[in-house]
Amino acid sequence: MQNHIEETDFQTMIRQRSIRLFAFLQEFVQLRSKVTTWVDHYEKVIWLSDIPEGKGCYSIFRKENEHFGDSDVWLEVLKSGTQEVPAPPPALHPWLDPRQLTDPNRNIPELLNRIPNPRFRNRAGHGDTAEFLYLEEYKSQLAPLWKQYVTQSWRPWAERNRSHQQVQKQFAELYSIYQHQQKFAEAYEVVLGIGCLAWNTPGGTRIKRHLLTVPAEIAFDAERGSIAVGPVAEGGGLQLEQDMLEAGDRPDTDDQARIDKWLDKIGHRIADLWEMTSLLRDWLHSIPADGKFIDSLQPDIEPADYPQISLSPALILRKRTDQSLYNAYAEIIEQLKTAETIPGGVTSLVSIPAAGPRPQ
Known part of the structure; x- marks a missing residue:
């Protein structure tokens, strides 16, 4: 019985020393780290509110896609082909500038004031004497054709292609991040x-940065022409990032423990907007300062003298910094608290060799 007590005491001592070791390493990492306080300082940021709505784009952060809590696809963008501009009537075609005609970002393609006369007199002396045809002479004939073409054909094409351009822009941005990854x-x-937390803190720090992050993986499907974003294969969970805040601006120990349990429960299942909103509101109510929650996907909040949080989801490419190491140490500490046995490698680091044999 005595041996069992001594063994339990030894294991408890090893567990406590192990936790203190990694807590020290965690604090050391935080002290030496250069803290990022502004989200735009990361290598690349794609705000999900910029992802176009409609065909070819899917996002769990759209209201119609709420409560897909176990979804393994958070965002998907499909590559689509450009549509050719509809051909104008033959009589109208010479009066339209090809550059304007093929530009969907214009309001309308204007009629040219003059065009070369196709029947201009040639060297043999045949044909018309006028070198140019002028719009004012033909406007009554061309105007109805132009109006019908613009209204029924060109404008619908331009709207579709503007949407296509937006989709292609986001596809290219995602593909760039995919290649980097x-x-x-x-x-x-x-x-x-x-x-996204926006706050001019009492200590004078200007902050605009996300509180919650989850590791993401980008998958490119060449056959489908799609790029999808989802959780990493090893299932990294939701993290609360507070390194940009002073200790006095964070939740106290009890509130933090409750929030940590909530984070563990969510894991990487982040698609329920209601739960994400509730978690962020809980954090906001747990800090000393009075703050405001903004139920918006847009990133246009600016720091004020009180904390503001909006959902404002964004895909972020950033350098692996000590924050990742800090989070890794935090996970190790949690594992050490609940592990049945402490790994031998860790035990050897925190054990003090004794004169006699170690308890078996």
């Missing part, structure tokens, strides 16, 4: 940020 995975990480 493939080539420089050791140096860079991709995370999905949720809950």
Whole structure:
């Protein structure tokens, strides 16, 4: 019985020393880290509110897609082909500038004031004497054709292609991050940020950065022409990032413990907007300062003398910094608290060799 008590005491001592070791390492990492306080300082940020609505784009952060809590696809963008501009009537075609005609971002393609006369007199002396045809002479004939073409054909085409351009822009941005993730995975990480905090803190720090992040992976399907964003294969969970805040601006120990349990429960299942909103409101009510929650996906909040949080989800490419190491130490500490046995490698680090044999 005595041996069992001594063994239990030894294990307890090893557990406590192990936790203190990694807590020290965590604090050391935080002290030496250069803290990012502004989200735009990261390598690349795609605000999900910029993802176009409609065909070819899916996002769990759209109201119609709420409560897909177990979804493994958070965002998907499909590549689509450009549509050719509809051909104008033959009589109208010479009076339209091809550059204006093929530009969907114009309001309308204007009629040219003059065009070369196709029947202009040639060297043999045949044909018309006028070198140019002028719009004012043909406007009564051309105006109805132009109005019908613009209204029924060109404007619908332009609207579709403007949407296509927006989709293609976001596809290209996502593909750029995907390539970076493939080539420089050791140096860079991709995370999905949720809950953008904007605050001029009492200590004078100007902050605009996400409180919640979850590791993300981008998958490119060449056959479908799609890029999808979802959780990493190893299932990294939701993290609360507060390193940009002074200790006095964070929740107290009890509130933090409650929030940590909530984070563990969510894991990477972040698609329930109601739960994300509730978690962010809980954090906001747990800090000393009075703050405001803004139920918006837009990123246009600016820091004020009180904390503001909006959902404002964003896909972020950033360098792997000591924040990742800090989070890793935090996970190790939690595992040490509940592990049945402490790994031998950790035990050897915190054990003090004794004169006699160690309890078995």
